Amino acid sequence: MIDRIYAHMQAMQVLSKSQEATADNLANINTPGFKGNKMFYRMFKENIDGREVIKSVPMQRINLNQGVLEPTGNEFDLGINGDGFFMVEQDGQNMLTRDGRFHLDPDGFLVNGSGAKVMGNSGEIDLSDYFMAQGDGEMPKLEIAKDGTISLNDRPIDKLRMVNVEDSSQLQRKGSAYFTVEDESMLTDDNTGTIMQGYFEKGNVEPLAEMVDMMQNTKMFESQQRALKTSDELLSRVSTQLGKY
Numbered sequence: 001m002i003d004r005i006y007a008h009m010q011a012m013q014v015l016s017k018s019q020e021a022t023a024d025n026l027a028n029i030n031t032p033g034f035k036g037n038k039m040f041y042r043m044f045k046e047n048i049d050g051r052e053v054i055k056s057v058p059m060q061r062i063n064l065n066q067g068v069l070e071p072t073g074n075e076f077d078l079g080i081n082g083d084g085f086f087m088v089e090q091d092g093q094n095m096l097t098r099d100g101r102f103h104l105d106p107d108g109f110l111v112n113g114s115g116a117k118v119m120g121n122s123g124e125i126d127l128s129d130y131f132m133a134q135g136d137g138e139m140p141k142l143e144i145a146k147d148g149t150i151s152l153n154d155r156p157i158d159k160l161r162m163v164n165v166e167d168s169s170q171l172q173r174k175g176s177a178y179f180t181v182e183d184e185s186m187l188t189d190d191n192t193g194t195i196m197q198g199y200f201e202k203g204n205v206e207p208l209a210e211m212v213d214m215m216q217n218t219k220m221f222e223s224q225q226r227a228l229k230t231s232d233e234l235l236s237r238v239s240t241q242l243g244k245y
Helices: 001-025 128-136 207-242
Strands: 035-048 051-062 068-072 078-082 085-090 093-097 117-120 143-144 149-153 155-159 162-165 173-174 176-180 194-197 199-201
Touching: 001 035, 001 207, 068 078, 078 085, 128 149, 143 194
Parallel strands: 078 199
Antiparallel strands: 035 051, 068 199, 078 194, 085 093, 085 117, 085 162, 093 176, 143 149, 149 155, 173 176
């Protein structure tokens, strides 16, 4: 009976974790470059008081499926079609992102909405010449090729640093749009993604599928709650009856 109660409690903990991941996905439906959370479960054997017990442990994985590329016409908006991440630097830390809604800061550096500087092969991408061309009355022509090469008025400036991760399970989520890896040796410049200028990638969350998951989690959680209550009542009756002898 105790084992049954423990199993119900464990199932409720697993379902609670799954519901948290689903809620986070739904909260970020409109977050550009967001990659949804996927829950899966690993079975572990554990020895407790000489008995072998099988435990189900919830694990979280990042869903790296491609999101829809939305056209904007903004020359600073960039989307990745395929694998890979942009690298940005904020507060001295390198982070990875799929959110390519960029702009120029007052100093002419290419940055994202949080002010993190976009990294190129030569470091921080400096496009201050863009402002100088405007000051000269010239209409600057900014072109970013599919391989990430940045050209201003047909003059190559730098190349976006696009990276991939050898083992995606090493990705650690930092907020809704950023990822980091503990060991940067896991990063590689070998990726198949191409840059789409004038586009940004929408989040890859499917609202209908997430709503279905949320309803199923709720039903299963309530079912486990009822089963736990029944097991507890049965245990209480058994204890009361035994106490009479």
